[in-house]
Amino acid sequence: METLAILSHIITGAGLLSIFRLKRHLVAFVALALLLGIAIASFIPFFLEFVHININKISVLSGLMVSVVIGVTGCIINRNFLVELVRIDNLKIRLYEIPFFLITAYFMYISIWKCYFYPNIPFDTIVGPELIAKATFYEGTLQNSIYTDFLTKTYPLSNQPYYAPFIMLMQLIYLCLGSLFGKVWLSCMVLAFFLYFYFELSYYIHPILAGWLLIFLWFMPELYSYTYLVQTDYPNAIFLFIAFTCLYRYYLDEIPKQADFWLSSIFFAFACWTRTETILFLPVVLLFLHRQKFIQNAIAYSIFPVVLFISWNYLFVGIMVPKAIPLGKILLDFNHYFSRGWTTLVGTHKIMFDIAYWNYSFILFFILLLINIGLYRTRTELLKLSWVMGMHIIFMLIVLHIEGANIPFTFRRGFFKIIFLTLFYAGTSQLLINISRWIERMVGAR
Amino acid sequence: MGKPDFQQALKDNDKPASSSKVLLLLAINLIGIGIIFILPKNVSFIQFKIQSFYNTKARLGNDLDSAARYNLIYAKECAIINLLDSVMKEDDIFLLPPQYYLVENAYNPKNHIDPYTWTYPSKFKNLAMNKVRFVEITYPDSLLQKATHTFLATRKKGFQLVNLNDSSVAQKEAIIKKLKVYQPFGFFIPQTAVDYLKQKNKKPWKP
Incomplete structure (x- = not known):
């Protein structure tokens, strides 16, 4: 059943991507289709709730079937595009790339096993999204007794049950489909992300350099743990990474493609659907829309993210189910503001440069950054760097001004978003692009 | 194209x-x-x-069934929930004891690695879900009076399941009153419980 569900995600995603006529390496296309299909599937329980249909195996399966029909229809309408995509030169994988896939298989295999084999462990998950998913599974409704009865009385009150719903909904879908611990979808997301990461960077730089960055991505103990532990941060960082990559293509293209723009907006919305505070990073993303019709584009880009943000945080939580605690309370305490700000800056840097978490990846980025800034000070490089720095600054403001946000947990896991961007910065830096050109000149081919 | x-x-x-x-x-x-x-x-x-x-x-290996895999992570919690499930009848209600009560009265830092984190209500709810109905010490008295079982802790024996139906009304009220003295929850890892006990047991300095 899980295999069929995964297949349904790919078909759904492929249908929608073919409507966008998104041109990528075939493997990247399938990976992106899977990620898009998974995100789309997470809306099925929500839709069932709104039309008052009991959430169970049959209704969830029916929802997946409907999404497959939509996907197949999209594929049929755009079959010429798909035929073009499946050409042999868009499938090509070179001999020297094979070690990257073997290494990915080595790391991925045991991650999948751990994900499949063990029940959920992270505290935040079992007292939040998984608790809600289980109750919904047993009661057949998202307006279940956890929200209506349990949370209104329990102590201590915590905000985990009100987390943005993506992982809860995915757990629910897979529990309905008979998956023992639900988590299979996470492994699919991780594998799809790594493939997408590699092929996306290969678009800009030599595959060997892209592959080395891929290996650095694997060699991050903190990040690796969340490839098999269900938490909101990793899927959130994946969606946000895709949003950034699509927007970067939109920015770079002489004639910007609307497909990249809208896909970026949609994936940013999915990121908000996974972690609520993501909406606060919207200004950073919008930096890349400055070239033309900024206001108009910024409003258009923000529609999907804002709709999903409001749907969960103000329409579902608060109206459809009671809110037992105030969420996202803003602190406006400006006493000793600069000293607290300095402490936050130091604290976040300690996390960023702690090689126990990231091994050498952040240091590598930092070295490449220094060389890149030294050699190439273009507007594009600066804007890309502003993504990384902007995210960091907004995170510090979150730690200073949102109740419950802290450096050891909120920032440490939130840093996943930034570390992906740092590798993207490295992988699209002028330095590595020029080294790629040099390799290609030396060898005469890719 | x-x-x-x-x-x-x-x-x-x-x-x-x-x-x-x-x-x-x-x-x-x-x-x-x-x-x-x-x-x-x-x-x-x-x-x-x-x-x-x-x-x-x-x-x-590949032969472990779902229950065994669950037990690899939640052995203690499963044992507690299964015990409650086997002893309690359909209408019975368990009174979830405060974590501070168990830590102060039954925690032995040398033997324990988990300072009763299963008493975190949302965690207990997740693991017990449809098996055990329970109330918390912070609930209104009218609901607490309906409790039929709870754990009482002693330093020597650890914690023991008691049937409150076997107690008189006065005894039951005394137990509830005693549990209400304690803060419900606060330790996520053993070290915080150990630190708390050290601090609590520290004798006041005398000149």
Whole structure:
């Protein structure tokens, strides 16, 4: 059943991507289709709730079937595009790339096993999204007794049950489909992300350099743990990474493609659907829309993210189910503001440069950054760097001004978003692009 | 449909390489990968984390059923919930004891590795879900009076399940009153419980 569900995600995603006529390496296309299909599937329980249909195996399966029909229809309408995509030169994988896939298989295999084999462990998950998913599974409704009865009385009150719903909904879908611990979808997301990461960077730089960055991505103990532990941060960082990559293509293209723009907006919305505070990073993303019709584009880009943000945080939580605690309370305490700000800056840097978490990846980025800034000070490089720095600054403001946000947990896991961007910065830096050109000149081919 | 733009951009350098050049790139790649793999932190990551996972997988094999896999993580919690499930009848209600009460009266830092984190209500709710109905010490008295079972703790025996129906009304009220004295929950890891007990047991300084 899980295999069929995964297949349904790919078909759904492929249908929608073919409507966008998104041109990528075939493997990247399938990976992106899977990620898009998974995100789309997470809306099925929500839709069932709104039309008052009991959430169970049959209704969830029916929802997946409907999404497959939509996907197949999209594929049929755009079959010429798909035929073009499946050409042999868009499938090509070179001999020297094979070690990257073997290494990915080595790391991925045991991650999948751990994900499949063990029940959920992270505290935040079992007292939040998984608790809600289980109750919904047993009661057949998202307006279940956890929200209506349990949370209104329990102590201590915590905000985990009100987390943005993506992982809860995915757990629910897979529990309905008979998956023992639900988590299979996470492994699919991780594998799809790594493939997408590699092929996306290969678009800009030599595959060997892209592959080395891929290996650095694997060699991050903190990040690796969340490839098999269900938490909101990793899927959130994946969606946000895709949003950034699509927007970067939109920015770079002489004639910007609307497909990249809208896909970026949609994936940013999915990121908000996974972690609520993501909406606060919207200004950073919008930096890349400055070239033309900024206001108009910024409003258009923000529609999907804002709709999903409001749907969960103000329409579902608060109206459809009671809110037992105030969420996202803003602190406006400006006493000793600069000293607290300095402490936050130091604290976040300690996390960023702690090689126990990231091994050498952040240091590598930092070295490449220094060389890149030294050699190439273009507007594009600066804007890309502003993504990384902007995210960091907004995170510090979150730690200073949102109740419950802290450096050891909120920032440490939130840093996943930034570390992906740092590798993207490295992988699209002028330095590595020029080294790629040099390799290609030396060898005469890719 | 024309050639995709991103491939147009690469067409100059996307020519198939000769086999000798492919082998050269493969050699360069393997050297680079080798360098990344022998960096000290990366070596220890492979040895102590990834390889240990592979060893665990080999040790556990493929024959464990779902209950056994669940027990690998939640053995204690499962034992408690199964005990309650076996003893309590359909209408019975369990009174979830405060974590501070158990830590102060039954926690032995030398033997315990988990300071009763299963008493966190949302965690207990998740693990017990449809098996055990329960109330918390912070609930209104009218609901607490309906409780039929709870755990009482002693330093020597640890905690024991008691049937409150066997107690008189006065005894039951005394138990509830006693449990209400304690803060419900506050320790997530053993060290915080140990630190708390050390602080609590510290004798006042006398000149």
